[in-house]
Amino acid sequence: MKIFIFLFVAVLLQANQYYSKAQPLWEYHIKSDVSGKVVFCDELKEGSMGEDKVLIHIDDKIDKIELETTKAEYENLKEMIQISQRVYELDKTSYEKIKSLSTYSRTQKDAKLTKMLGSKNTLLSQQTNLAKLKLKIEALKDKIDKKNIKISSKYYIQKIYPKKGEFVNFGSPLVDIADLSFAKLTIFVTDEDLKKLENSDILIDDKKQKYKILKILKTTDSKNLSGYKVEIAIDAPKIFSKLVKVEIKEKR
Numbered sequence: 001m002k003i004f005i006f007l008f009v010a011v012l013l014q015a016n017q018y019y020s021k022a023q024p025l026w027e028y029h030i031k032s033d034v035s036g037k038v039v040f041c042d043e044l045k046e047g048s049m050g051e052d053k054v055l056i057h058i059d060d061k062i063d064k065i066e067l068e069t070t071k072a073e074y075e076n077l078k079e080m081i082q083i084s085q086r087v088y089e090l091d092k093t094s095y096e097k098i099k100s101l102s103t104y105s106r107t108q109k110d111a112k113l114t115k116m117l118g119s120k121n122t123l124l125s126q127q128t129n130l131a132k133l134k135l136k137i138e139a140l141k142d143k144i145d146k147k148n149i150k151i152s153s154k155y156y157i158q159k160i161y162p163k164k165g166e167f168v169n170f171g172s173p174l175v176d177i178a179d180l181s182f183a184k185l186t187i188f189v190t191d192e193d194l195k196k197l198e199n200s201d202i203l204i205d206d207k208k209q210k211y212k213i214l215k216i217l218k219t220t221d222s223k224n225l226s227g228y229k230v231e232i233a234i235d236a237p238k239i240f241s242k243l244v245k246v247e248i249k250e251k252r
Helices: 004-014 063-096 105-147 191-199
Strands: 017-021 023-031 036-041 054-058 148-150 155-160 173-189 200-204 210-218 228-235 242-249
Touching: 017 228, 023 155, 023 242, 054 173, 054 210, 054 242, 063 105, 148 242, 173 191, 191 200, 191 228, 191 242, 200 210
Parallel strands: none
Antiparallel strands: 017 242, 023 173, 036 054, 054 148, 155 173, 173 228, 200 242, 210 228
8 A cells, every 4th residue: 555655656756847959949941942953052061050051052144144234224224214304305395495486386395295295204204214223133133142142150051952953943952051159958748737837846857947938828738638738938058969858846
């Protein structure tokens, strides 16, 4: 009987203890926004921090040629607009001078008006095309930027997917990265411990540490049918993915 009581108490003492792997709090899965051939990929950077250098380079030769051509068109059109602006102003001034004069016939006035409207339409058309070229330039810059994948030095490179010579499509996975500033623990607690969370301390490896409860799902998890999912943010450990003891201890 004494043995039975001892075992029962031991089970109760362990009921509020859980184990979880410390994982990065923020993980990102970068996918390609463009398609093309991978002409450079620094595969050796996998498992290290980023360096603000190009990690994956997708062929952008044609895009760069098109960008320079479009920039030249843009500058030429800007000069043409300046000329068209002056022509329109002259035509407008010419028409304004005679429109109220009785010494000019209706035919002469209409001819001046037509010329002014023609130069105005030319100017408006050129201005519209200039705006379109500006948008095209920005789109090409954005496309080129998306073909040169850089990872900031504050992120850890977990996995690099493509290899040099491979072709990637829109939506193809490129690289998985993580912010190692903070860690996340995920545990699946009992109904009893779920009720105690608000009035309890959480000990990490038997010690009080800074922590923040990120998420509590008050419905049981699909894989852990008897547990309620709780996510806890903690300071980054020296080693990620190691098993951490989590204890829910009622405050006294």
